[in-house]
Amino acid sequence: MTTFADMGVDADIVEALASKGIVDAFPIQEQTIPLGLPGQDIIGQAKTGTGKTFGFGIPVVQRLGLDPAPGVKALIVVPTRELAVQVYEDMDMLTSNRSTSVVAIYGGKAYEGQIDQLKAGAQIVVGTPGRLIDLNNQRLLDLSHATEVVLDEADKMLDLGFLPDIEKIFQKVSQVRHTMLYSATMPGPIVALARRFMSNPIHIRATDPDEGLTQANIKHLVYRAHSLDKDEVIARILQAEGRGKTVVFTRTKRAAQKLVDELNDRGFNAGAVHGDMSQEARERSMAGFKAGKKDVLIATDVAARGIDVDDVTHVINHTIPDDEKTYLHRVGRTGRAGKTGIAVTFVDWDDLHKWALINRALDFGQPEPMETYSSSPHLFEDLDIPAGTKGRIGKAPKTDTVRTQRTARPERAADAAAEGTDEGGTRRRRRRRSADTPVGSTFAEGAPADAAASDATASADADRGTDGAGTHDGAGKEHHDGKPAPARRRRRRRGGPGGTPAAAAGV
DNA sequence: AAAAAAG
Numbered sequence: 001m002t003t004f005a006d007m008g009v010d011a012d013i014v015e016a017l018a019s020k021g022i023v024d025a026f027p028i029q030e031q032t033i034p035l036g037l038p039g040q041d042i043i044g045q046a047k048t049g050t051g052k053t054f055g056f057g058i059p060v061v062q063r064l065g066l067d068p069a070p071g072v073k074a075l076i077v078v079p080t081r082e083l084a085v086q087v088y089e090d091m092d093m094l095t096s097n098r099s100t101s102v103v104a105i106y107g108g109k110a111y112e113g114q115i116d117q118l119k120a121g122a123q124i125v126v127g128t129p130g131r132l133i134d135l136n137n138q139r140l141l142d143l144s145h146a147t148e149v150v151l152d153e154a155d156k157m158l159d160l161g162f163l164p165d166i167e168k169i170f171q172k173v174s175q176v177r178h179t180m181l182y183s184a185t186m187p188g189p190i191v192a193l194a195r196r197f198m199s200n201p202i203h204i205r206a207t208d209p210d211e212g213l214t215q216a217n218i219k220h221l222v223y224r225a226h227s228l229d230k231d232e233v234i235a236r237i238l239q240a241e242g243r244g245k246t247v248v249f250t251r252t253k254r255a256a257q258k259l260v261d262e263l264n265d266r267g268f269n270a271g272a273v274h275g276d277m278s279q280e281a282r283e284r285s286m287a288g289f290k291a292g293k294k295d296v297l298i299a300t301d302v303a304a305r306g307i308d309v310d311d312v313t314h315v316i317n318h319t320i321p322d323d324e325k326t327y328l329h330r331v332g333r334t335g336r337a338g339k340t341g342i343a344v345t346f347v348d349w350d351d352l353h354k355w356a357l358i359n360r361a362l363d364f365g366q367p368e369p370m371e372t373y374s375s376s377p378h379l380f381e382d383l384d385i386p387a388g389t390k391g392r393i394g395k396a397p398k399t400d401t402v403r404t405q406r407t408a409r410p411e412r413a414a415d416a417a418a419e420g421t422d423e424g425g426t427r428r429r430r431r432r433r434s435a436d437t438p439v440g441s442t443f444a445e446g447a448p449a450d451a452a453a454s455d456a457t458a459s460a461d462a463d464r465g466t467d468g469a470g471t472h473d474g475a476g477k478e479h480h481d482g483k484p485a486p487a488r489r490r491r492r493r494r495g496g497p498g499g500t501p502a503a504a505a506g507v
Numbered sequence: 508a509a510a511a512a513a514g
Binding site: 319 | 513514
């Protein structure tokens with residue numbers, strides 16, 4: 001493996017990285033840093049969680065050199081405020097052994113601090129388009145000497161919603177510059193468009209074209225959610241042993257708010273991030289989630305891209321995303337830096353075509369995800385859902401033992417991972433599960449979407465041979481007998497914070 | 508069509 005030192009990265013940067021335990025370069029870094037350092041324009045494409053930030057961050061820092069002259073010389077533009085904070089932190093780390101100063105410029109926050117830092121001579125700016133243009137209009141942000149320009153999540157920055165802002169920003173920065181664009185997804189038309197802002201860019205794809213676009217270490221589970229009580233299933237997933245951090249995505253801000261209220265009502269410590277929240281509340285949620293103080297983060301697609309939180313073991317698509325790009329970015333919140341992850345997608349009746357689209361675009365199907373998990377009992381096995389529990393999950397008050405249990409879980413997960421098995425608890429639950437059919441009935445409607453074509457009846461012989469990257473692939477995993485669930489429930493869940501007593505019935 | 512991004 002190539003180290004950062006091998007690539008000619010300055011010693012103080014190498015040292016900053018090493019102090020965080022980062023020594024070896026990931027492929028995208030290995031391929032782009034040697035080009036970025038001498039000033040080659042780059043379109044860098046690599047899967048989620050494989051280190052794109054340092055791919056551009058290191059060349060930016062190193063190329064600014066040690067010039068103490070104040071003023072903005074580098075600009076990094078990102079699509080969300082949370083990503084601005086995160087990339088700012090990475091850049092701040094890379095510059096920790098030199099005097100180069102970094103500032104984050106984004107909306108929803110007081111102007112004062114940001115303006116002060118600009119006046120103090122900040123040299124690297126990381127920001128979102130709106131506030132960047134705002135401050136530029138106010139003549140408080142001079143971009144004309146920005147000779148290093150980066151678009152992170154570049155395809156997003158160049159889509160219709162952002163393009164006018166980006167065009168404006170490219171008019172303001174230095175016309176003699178080094179430009180780098182990075183993203184996990186780079187549709188052809190976007191690449192063509194991107195070239196307008198670059199000079200002779202080289203397009204680096206740090207992926208084997210035969211491999212597909214998704215991370216091999218993410219296991220994809222897809223379930224048809226027709227009349228499935230998704231809140232209940234999600235509550236159960238959250239109580240599964242071996243679960244680390246979990247992110248749940250919804251399609252709308254309202255759905256996110258509703259779900260976070262519901263889960264908090266049930267005694268979970270859930271946080272939300274969506275555009276109807278104050279920036280302060282958004283950042284509180286993110287910080288709490290990163291620190292492990294929250295059980296789960298409920299988010300709209302504002303958090304789909306770039307957000308890097310350690311040890312996210314599960315991503316749940318409460319609502320299927322609209323397109324394959326969003327799917328790929330959402331599930332990319334797990335399986336980062338070579339770790340394994342599980343992505344669970346609920347496909348509502350009206351959204352079956354969306355799954356077909358995503359499945360085709362991402363070239364799934366062989367053998368994952370549909371064929372491998374072709375019966376609902378495997379939902380229990382793969383998600384390790386506690387099966388014996390009666391009643392509505394998570395109803396306990398905040399100080400209850402349920403909570404203690406959840407807090408204790410990460411250590412157990414680590415132990416289990418170290419042993420390569422998920423040990424006793426699983427077996428116990430499994431035994432109860434076979435004795436206790438009622439839980440199965442909860443998921444009777446949760447047949448996977450592929451079975452829609454044939455038959456919702458459980459199939460006994462799903463091929464588990466792919467093994468993929470499951471953290472929960474315990475030794476001696478036996479098949480469930482896959483009986484068809486006894487009763488189909490047709491209850492319609494009435495939403496609203498606080499839920500209904502009916503939610504407890506029949507479980 | 509939703510979400511995001513200035514206030």
